Amino acid sequence: MVPLKALGGTSDIFPEESSRWQSIEKTAREILTLYGYQEIRTPLIEEAAVFTSSLGDAAEIVTKQMYLFQDRGGRSVALRPEGTACVVRAFIERGLDKTGGLTRFYYLGPMFRAERPQAGRRRQFHQIGVEVFGSASPYQDAEVILLLTRLLKGWGLEGFQLNLNSIGCKEDRTKILHKIREALSSWQAELCPDCKGRLGNNPLRILDCKEPGCQKVSAGIDLFEMVCESCRRHFDSVAEALKGLHLPFERDPHLVRGLDYYTRTAFEVIHPGLGAQNALGGGGRYDELVERMGGASVPAVGFAIGLERVLMAASGSGPTGEERRQAPQVFVASVSPAQIPEALALAEELRGQGVRAFVNLEERPLKRQLEQASKSVPSGFALILGEDEIAQGVVTVRAMKTGQQEQLNRSELLGKILRK
Numbered sequence: 150m151v152p153l154k155a156l157g158g159t160s161d162i163f164p165e166e167s168s169r170w171q172s173i174e175k176t177a178r179e180i181l182t183l184y185g186y187q188e189i190r191t192p193l194i195e196e197a198a199v200f201t202s203s204l205g206d207a208a209e210i211v212t213k214q215m216y217l218f219q220d221r222g223g224r225s226v227a228l229r230p231e232g233t234a235c236v237v238r239a240f241i242e243r244g245l246d247k248t249g250g251l252t253r254f255y256y257l258g259p260m261f262r263a264e265r266p267q268a269g270r271r272r273q274f275h276q277i278g279v280e281v282f283g284s285a286s287p288y289q290d291a292e293v294i295l296l297l298t299r300l301l302k303g304w305g306l307e308g309f310q311l312n313l314n315s316i317g318c319k320e321d322r323t324k325i326l327h328k329i330r331e332a333l334s335s336w337q338a339e340l341c342p343d344c345k346g347r348l349g350n351n352p353l354r355i356l357d358c359k360e361p362g363c364q365k366v367s368a369g370i371d372l373f374e375m376v377c378e379s380c381r382r383h384f385d386s387v388a389e390a391l392k393g394l395h396l397p398f399e400r401d402p403h404l405v406r407g408l409d410y411y412t413r414t415a416f417e418v419i420h421p422g423l424g425a426q427n428a429l430g431g432g433g434r435y436d437e438l439v440e441r442m443g444g445a446s447v448p449a450v451g452f453a454i455g456l457e458r459v460l461m462a463a464s465g466s467g468p469t470g471e472e473r474r475q476a477p478q479v480f481v482a483s484v485s486p487a488q489i490p491e492a493l494a495l496a497e498e499l500r501g502q503g504v505r506a507f508v509n510l511e512e513r514p515l516k517r518q519l520e521q522a523s524k525s526v527p528s529g530f531a532l533i534l535g536e537d538e539i540a541q542g543v544v545t546v547r548a549m550k551t552g553q554q555e556q557l558n559r560s561e562l563l564g565k566i567l568r569k
């Protein structure tokens with residue numbers, strides 16, 4: 150049989166990389182806890198309606214990118230393409246929309262989109278995101294943005310740029326869509342094929358199209374000039390709070406974030422080192438979504454960060470430090486196979502004391518075992534057990550770096566290893 154391969158756009162994460170993932174996740178959990186967030190884990194599969202009702206039927210995530218299938222019961226099921234809709238579904242199902250309190254969740258895990266694989270864009274990718282329910286305050290937007298930048302700094306990232314915009318409330322939306330259509334209808338010929346279609350069902354997305362022709366004709370459109378007075382005040386308060394926090398940002402009048410459910414504040418963090426796919430993450434306020442998905446009217450704000458991109462941007466910096474501070478390491482070798490059971494017991498005893506222990510379980514000469522030890526624990530110790538050692542209650546300890554050997558009582562062993 151020809152060996153099987155992973156599906157295009159999906160990746161195996163091997164140990165040399167997974168330690169970086171663990172480090173990023175650990176840092177994130179610590180920071181999120183400081184801000185009062187607790188983890189929610191939702192299923193990777195949902196009824197497709199969770200996404201069509203929230204993202205909108207016209208959203209490209211739904212029409213082009215969602216993994217959609219019929220399950221054995223004939224239900225229409227989707228692999229989650231993003232986290233917010235799932236968390237909102239769970240929030241409503243649990244009845245939390247009726248409590249009137251403030252709820253802060255974070256999530257962490259894989260998302261799925263059928264995109265053309267390229268650098269920083271995978272079909273299974275991973276996000277860390279937060280959602281805050283129950284606050285309409287602009288200062289909540291500012292705190293969420295602050296948390297986003299705190300996470301990036303916590304992962305050792307620098308030189309990123311924060312972009313901010315207001316895309317207006319529900320009442321503004323009809324007016325905004327109308328104005329965009331009006332402004333662009335005479336320029337239809339200049340628009341890319343995708344944007345010609347968007348003009349009808351999703352004109353906001355034309356504003357963040359990367360095609361030069363589309364950028365040129367939409368350059369004069371400023372969303373901020375189309376939003377109502379109250380949305381403008383909201384934006385000003387967010388901006389003022391960010392200034393007070395010494396968080397530099399730029400107002401990007403074309404920032405719309407692709408998803409249908411955002412209202413008012415939208416933000417994005419980009420990193421110049423990432424090339425064309427330069428967004429590390431982003432989010433915004435979604436005051437209408439809980440109600441749109443069948444819950445009470447609850448304001449909310451959140452963000453999501455793409456972890457593959459964080460790892461790309463952080464390569465060579467920060468997050469790997471964690472893995473170097475590791476427990477002392479030993480390799481337990483036995484002179485003959487008869488001592489393997491005792492070696493196994495010694496390794497287990499040391500693990501109980503927090504020592505990372507490998508143990509030889511194969512019938513192989515001591516010389517080969519020591520070669521193995523120099524690979525597994527290059528800066529640690531080989532602990533050698535023979536018939537004599539066991540009879541005298543001692544262990545021969547070999548420092549792998551220097552090759553120096555000494556015999557130690559079993560009782561002295563741990564202290565000695567921990568001191569090194």
Ligand SMILES: [Zn+2]
Pocket residue numbers: 317318319320321376377378379380381
């Ligand atoms: Zn408004």
Ligand SMILES: [Zn+2]
Pocket residue numbers: 340341342343344355358359360363
């Ligand atoms: Zn376009």
